[in-house]
Amino acid sequence: MHARSMFVALAVLTLTACGGSSSTGSNLPPGYYILISGLAFPAATLRVPAGATVHVVNQSTMAHTVTEEAAAGDFTLGGPAGVTPFNVASPAGSTTTFTVPTGLADGTVLHYFCQTHTSTMSPANGSITVDSGARTYVPPGVGGAGY
Numbered sequence: 001m002h003a004r005s006m007f008v009a010l011a012v013l014t015l016t017a018c019g020g021s022s023s024t025g026s027n028l029p030p031g032y033y034i035l036i037s038g039l040a041f042p043a044a045t046l047r048v049p050a051g052a053t054v055h056v057v058n059q060s061t062m063a064h065t066v067t068e069e070a071a072a073g074d075f076t077l078g079g080p081a082g083v084t085p086f087n088v089a090s091p092a093g094s095t096t097t098f099t100v101p102t103g104l105a106d107g108t109v110l111h112y113f114c115q116t117h118t119s120t121m122s123p124a125n126g127s128i129t130v131d132s133g134a135r136t137y138v139p140p141g142v143g144g145a146g147y
């Protein structure tokens with residue numbers, strides 16, 4: 001009985017793997033997301049509460065980074081005084097996470113860029129606005145249309 005169940009489960013997994021229509025992270029739960037597709041940040045504007053976990057979903061075949069900068073276009077690691085800036089490596093096809101610093105006031109804007117591709121990214125800069133009322137969501141484009 002257990003062996004049969006195992007066989008069915010394997011068969012389902014095999015069919016899923018051969019389906020070809022699913023993209024990286026197609027079963028992602030509601031959360032806070034930065035997406036990377038090719039040389040683009042398709043949803044570059046994000047609102048999250050302070051201290052939130054942000055998922056970086058890299059759907060491209062290239063490694064990128066999500067690196068905080070003091071101002072959009074600086075292309076240098078930085079951010080608000082007294083807060084350690086985030087700098088996340090995002091290997092091709094991976095989902096990684098980082099935590100937005102706690103203690104940031106609502107309305108604080110954290111800018112980010114990709115250290116590898118700087119102004120080649122489209123847009124070159126994304127932003128994270130601290131918003132204690134921000135809701136989690138399933139990222140558009142992961143499950144279908146949206147960007």
Ligand SMILES: [Cu+2]
Pocket residue numbers: 063064065114115116117118121
């Ligand atoms: Cu990049």
